[in-house]
Amino acid sequence: MHTETRFLADAMLGRLARWLRALGFDTTYDPAVHDPELVALAAAEGRVLLTRDRHLVDHLRPERAVLVTDDDPLVQLRQVVAACALRPPARLFSRCLVCNSQLRDATPDEAATLVPEASRGLPGPVRRCPGCGRVYWHGSHARRMRETLADALPGWI
């Protein structure tokens, strides 16, 4: 059985974590967690540790880690995709960008009351995060993110 690769991003990689979540990859990120805890947490949860910290990799020797080498989050994303041989997701935006929870479809009532009036009636589903309550719809922000991902990962989107 193919298990989806899951990630734990270090404090330097918040923007990379958001891009991975946009692609649907389960990516935890908590900038308050310190290095030894990060390594233990990644091992306990079976996550690949994503880090900018060479010292951490050399000294704490995480089981599975990618030492991210670029400052640009989209270059970082390409590095992780290559290093972990990731495959394109079935769909984008299935996960909350902020808290990593799996989104669910909003009820018609939620869609009617929680989406700003100017964005109501746009094509595409309205989704809600069961973790933090955020509402996602297919507006200009999602469109720009999709275009950015299509440029960063040719053939994926």
Ligand SMILES: [Zn+2]
């Ligand atoms: Zn959320």
